[in-house]
Each structure stands twice: as structure tokens, then as C-alpha cells.
Amino acid sequence: MSNEELDILVKKYLDNTCSPQERAALESWYNKETELSEVHEDSGDYRKLESAIWKSLEKDTLPPRRINWPVISGAAAAVLLLLCSVLYFHNPQQAIQSVKQEDQTASRILPGGNKAELLLADGSIVPLSDAKTGLLVKQGEVAISKPEEGRISYQASAAQTEEDISFNTLKTPKGGQYQIDLPDGTRVWLNSASSLKFPTAFSDAERRVEVSGEVYFEVAVNKKKPFKVSSAGQTVVVLGTHFNVNAYPEERMIRTSLLEGSVKVISERKSVTIKPGQQTVFDTQTQETTVQNMDADAVLAWQKGYFQFNNEDIRSIMRKLSRWYDIEVEYSDKFIDQRFNGSVSRFEEAAKVLRMLEYTGTVHFKTKGRRVTVMP
Amino acid sequence: MDNYKDLADDVLLDLLTSGDHLAYKQIYQRYWAVLYRHARRMISDEEEAKDLIQDLFTNLWYKADELKIETSLSSYLYGTVRYQVFGLIDKRKVRQQHITSLQKFMNEAEFTTDTTVRENELKRLIEREISMLPAKMREVFELSRKSQLNHREISQQMDISDQTVKKQIYNAVKILRLKFSGIGVFLFFFLQ
Numbered sequence: 361m362s363n364e365e366l367d368i369l370v371k372k373y374l375d376n377t378c379s380p381q382e383r384a385a386l387e388s389w390y391n392k393e394t395e396l397s398e399v400h401e402d403s404g405d406y407r408k409l410e411s412a413i414w415k416s417l418e419k420d421t422l423p424p425r426r427i428n429w430p431v432i433s434g435a436a437a438a439v440l441l442l443l444c445s446v447l448y449f450h451n452p453q454q455a456i457q458s459v460k461q462e463d464q465t466a467s468r469i470l471p472g473g474n475k476a477e478l479l480l481a482d483g484s485i486v487p488l489s490d491a492k493t494g495l496l497v498k499q500g501e502v503a504i505s506k507p508e509e510g511r512i513s514y515q516a517s518a519a520q521t522e523e524d525i526s527f528n529t530l531k532t533p534k535g536g537q538y539q540i541d542l543p544d545g546t547r548v549w550l551n552s553a554s555s556l557k558f559p560t561a562f563s564d565a566e567r568r569v570e571v572s573g574e575v576y577f578e579v580a581v582n583k584k585k586p587f588k589v590s591s592a593g594q595t596v597v598v599l600g601t602h603f604n605v606n607a608y609p610e611e612r613m614i615r616t617s618l619l620e621g622s623v624k625v626i627s628e629r630k631s632v633t634i635k636p637g638q639q640t641v642f643d644t645q646t647q648e649t650t651v652q653n654m655d656a657d658a659v660l661a662w663q664k665g666y667f668q669f670n671n672e673d674i675r676s677i678m679r680k681l682s683r684w685y686d687i688e689v690e691y692s693d694k695f696i697d698q699r700f701n702g703s704v705s706r707f708e709e710a711a712k713v714l715r716m717l718e719y720t721g722t723v724h725f726k727t728k729g730r731r732v733t734v735m736p
Numbered sequence: 737m738d739n740y741k742d743l744a745d746d747v748l749l750d751l752l753t754s755g756d757h758l759a760y761k762q763i764y765q766r767y768w769a770v771l772y773r774h775a776r777r778m779i780s781d782e783e784e785a786k787d788l789i790q791d792l793f794t795n796l797w798y799k800a801d802e803l804k805i806e807t808s809l810s811s812y813l814y815g816t817v818r819y820q821v822f823g824l825i826d827k828r829k830v831r832q833q834h835i836t837s838l839q840k841f842m843n844e845a846e847f848t849t850d851t852t853v854r855e856n857e858l859k860r861l862i863e864r865e866i867s868m869l870p871a872k873m874r875e876v877f878e879l880s881r882k883s884q885l886n887h888r889e890i891s892q893q894m895d896i897s898d899q900t901v902k903k904q905i906y907n908a909v910k911i912l913r914l915k916f917s918g919i920g921v922f923l924f925f926f927l928q
Contacts (some may be wrong), residue, residue, distance in 0.1 A: 410873075
């Protein structure tokens with residue numbers, strides 16, 4: 361069989377136009393050839409290969425859905441309100457109808473999105489959610505730009521002296537999330553109700569930031585300048601690595617989870633170094649630190665756009681939902697706590713997430729406006 | 737997630753078609769290695785083989801809701817990897833010796849026209865790669881073969897028809913989990 365004939369045959373196989381006999385021949389050859397050929401081995405490092413391939417797959421199959429709803433709903437609410445007052449003045453009958461519509465909008469609890477504000481050293485506040493992309497602010501030699509929705513980037517055009525360095529704070533509200541690139545190339549993601557305080561340029565000896573809430577770091581490697589993250593009661597010292605800090609004031613435990621690299625977690629009583637796959641759990645009441653293994657998927661689910669619950673009790677789940685959806689949670693008297701497993705995109709409406717928890721048959725919710733009551 | 741490790745292929749497939757990303761991940765973890773090793777028999781370039789596996793799984797995710805698999809998840813995956821290798825043959829991205837061998841085969845050899853025989857043969861060839869994998873990777877695959885939670889088991893356990901199980905897969909698995917684990921652990925899935 362000539363090369364051309366072979367080409368035609370293979371192409372027919374690929375677009376499914378070959379005859380059953382041709383198919384049988386090709387597939388029989390395939391089996392035979394497979395059996396006779398040796399495997400071309402290279403590194404043989406399957407663990408590494410598995411995660412490398414998964415990393416790209418995850419990137420391609422879990423696109424975070426950015427919704428510009430803050431702009432829409434904000435404007436819509438304002439218009440609705442105006443309409444309300446105008447109509448009432450002119451025609452009381454019609455006013456009732458538009459009030460009903462407003463109620464409907466209020467009862468739909470939409471998911472969070474890219475919302476944050478930047479607090480500069482001079483006290484001024486730069487709202488980031490609606491800002492246009494491009495250069496935002498210039499503070500001396502430091503340029504702050506918004507390269508895309510949901511992310512800001514710091515660049516220093518020249519070296520800073522100690523006097524020039526000032527502190528800025530990035531803050532997300534309930535229902536917000538944001539990403540920032542620090543002047544050294546470190547990438548940081550903030551979950552809802554979180555904050556990151558950082559200098560506009562890093563000093564010579566170290567890189568120091570302060571956080572509260574939940575923040576994920578991918579620290580740029582710099583062996584001469586350790587990166588230090590402080591949160592209530594503990595400091596994490598890093599050389600260059602990927603880790604997540606969960607330090608909400610309303611949570612009893614502060615968790616620092618390490619994905620790559622190496623970190624040392626220092627509290628008043630103890631200093632502990634952990635390896636990837638581990639997390640430190642700092643009990644703010646007893647001031648004790650313990651080390652545990654952690655599920656990286658569950659820890660980083662928020663940064664990838666979903667909730668993941670591993671045998672998690674309802675109260676902890678509701679606290680997470682409350683921060684992302686900006687809702688208030690109450691528990692009925694007869695309520696018994698249960699544990700749940702599962703995952704769901706966090707870009708769905710709250711009603712959908714609550715409905716899914718209800719499918720298990722062990723919990724029910726009543727929603728009024730932004731208040732959710734948890735019942736058995 | 738441990739829970740998904742217990743689920744048989746047919747259950748994972750159902751969950752995948754409904755958009756469950758964790759089911760997708762479990763399918764990847766279960767099959768990527770045997771498919772990769774199999775591909776490396778014809779594909780000498782590591783990057784090329786890596787791309788092939790990546791494309792295979794990316795397509796699996798995006799085509800998930802259209803999938804109508806008559807046979808089984810494994811047959812589908814094995815057929816797909818074969819298809820992709822032929823794609824590389826078409827682009828001449830395999831070694832010349834394979835091309836030559838194919839030409840020779842088409843001229844002379846005898847072959848079976850029975851599709852099932854060929855598929856079973858392919859399945860045997862791919863699955864024997866298991867024995868070559870590091871222990872931990874083997875586990876993921878072998879465990880799934882022993883798993884208790886496939887459709888037939890569920891319908892038998894619950895005394896309902898197979899069809900009903902497919903429709904009620906979420907509730908069925910939930911109730912079974914109650915029976916298997918003492919603590920009452922509940923699963924809920926992302927329904928689209």
C-alpha cells in the first residue's frame with residue numbers, strides 16, 4: 361500500500377467514512393502493533409506528570425465566571441427606587457406594583473463577585489469594582505494599574521528609599537473577592553470580607569504584609585528577603601511558595617495551609633515548619649498550634665470558584681455562605697447539626713446552593729430577604 | 737475526595753454528564769496513567785503523549801453532556817485514545833517503523849471483523865499497563881473494579897429498577913451511603 365493510499369485510508373477512519381472491513385483492518389493492526397511495541401519511558405515520575413496534566417486540565421475546565429452584577433444590580437436598584445417614589449407621588453395604585461417587583465429582586469440572593477477597595481496611605485479610598493482597566497493611580501514612583509477585571513497590579517518604576525515607602529490596604533466586602541500583584545511579583549487572592557495590608561515597595565531585608573480573612577499567596581522566590589505574613593496572633597515566614605491563610609475574626613481557628621514550598625508558622629508560644637499538604641491550626645482561644653494534613657482541593661476551592669465541603673458541619677458551611685452571599689443566618693430551636701460532603705460552584709445563586717443542601721433531606725431553609733433560617 | 741473513589745465507572749459517568757467536576761477528576765485519576773502508558777507505546781515524544789492525554793480529557797469534559805455511551809466508560813476512553821493515535825499517524829507524528837508496519841499489514845495480514853473481539857483485545861492490552869504502574873496509582877484503578885456502588889448493586893440493594901436508579905442516582909447513592917457508613921455522611925451533587 362502506497363503512502364498516498366494509506367493517507368486516504370487513515371483520513372477515512374478519522375472522519376468515520378471507512379468501510380467496516382477497513383475499520384476492522386486498521387483496528388486489528390493497532391492492537392497487534394500495540395502489543396509488539398515497547399513503552400518509551402522517560403522520567404517515570406508519574407506523580408509529577410499526573411499533577412502537571414491535571415493543572416492544565418483544571419485551568420481549561422474550571423473557568424471562573426465573572427459576573428458584572430454589582431454594576432447592574434446597583435443601577436437597577438437605584439432606578440427601581442426612583443420609579444417607586446415618582447409613581448407613588450403620581451399614582452398610588454401603580455406604586456404598589458413596583459414595590460412588589462422590588463421585593464422579588466431582593467429575594468434573589470446573587471453570588472459574590474469582584475468587589476474591593478484600596479485604601480491608600482494618605483487615607484483616600486480607591487473603589488476598584490467599577491474602575492476602568494488601565495492605570496488607576498500613581499503614588500510617586502509606584503504605578504497601580506488594573507490589567508483586567510478582578511485584579512490590580514503594583515509596579516515600581518524606580519527603587520524606593522525608606523522614606524518613600526507607605527502602606528496600602530486592599531479590602532474586600534462580604535460577597536467580594538479580588539486579586540493583586542505585589543511589587544515583587546507575588547500574587548495574592550483575597551476571599552470575601554478579607555484584607556491585605558502591604559507596603560508600596562519592599563524594604564531591603566524582608567517583605568512584610570498583614571492579613572485578615574482568607575488570603576491565598578503565590579510568593580515570588582527571593583531567598584534574601586523572606587516574605588512574612590502576620591495575622592491575629594501568628595506570623596508566617598516564607599521563602600517562596602504557595603499557601604492559603606484562613607484567619608477570619610469570627611472563626612476560632614486560624615488555618616495556614618501549604619501547597620508548595622516551605623513555611624514556618626510562628627505564634628507566641630510555638631514555631632512550626634510545615635511541608636506541602638500540611639496545615640497549621642492555631643486555636644485563638646487556647647493559643648495552641650497543631651499540625652494536620654489537609655485536602656488541597658478543599659482548601660483552595662474558593663480560589664478556583666467553588667465550595668467544597670468535606671464532612672463539614674452546617675454551621676461552618678453557613679458561615680462560608682454568609683460571607684460570600686452577604687446573608688444573615690439564624691438557627692431554629694429544633695435544629696440538630698449535620699455533616700455534609702459535596703461541592704458546588706459558588707457562582708450560582710444562594711437559592712440553588714441551599715436547595716442542594718435540602719436534597720439530602722436533613723436540613724431545610726426559609727429565606728426572607730437576606731435572612732436565612734436553618735431548620736431540621 | 738474519598739467518596740468518589742468508591743463509585744463505579746457507570747455512576748461516575750452519570751455524574752460527569754451532569755457536570756460534576758469531582759467525578760471528572762476521579763475519572764482522570766483512575767484512567768490517565770493506563771491511557772498514557774498505552775499511548776507511549778506508539779508515541780516516542782513525551783510532550784506529544786502528554787498533549788494527547790490532555791486533549792482527550794479536555795474533550796471529555798466539554799462533550800460530557802452530549803455523551804451517549806452504549807458500552808462502558810472504559811471502552812469509550814480506550815476507543816478515544818486509539819482514535820487520537822490514528823490522528824497522530826495521519827500527521828506522521830509517529831515513528832516511520834509504525835507507518836511501514838501498517839502498510840505491510842494492509843497488504844498481507846489477516847484480521848478479525850468482529851468488533852467486540854477487537855475491543856476486548858484493546859481493553860486487555862490497555863489494562864495490563866496497570867501492573868507496570870507504581871503501587872499508589874494501581875490502587876485507584878483496582879479499587880474501582882472492586883467497588884460496591886454501581887447501578888446494578890444500587891438497584892439490587894434498593895429493590896428498584898435499573899432505570900429508576902439512573903434517574904434517581906443522587907438520592908440512591910445518598911441513602912446507600914447511610915447504610916455503608918455509620919456516621920451518616922451525605923453526598924450532594926451539582927445538578928445542572
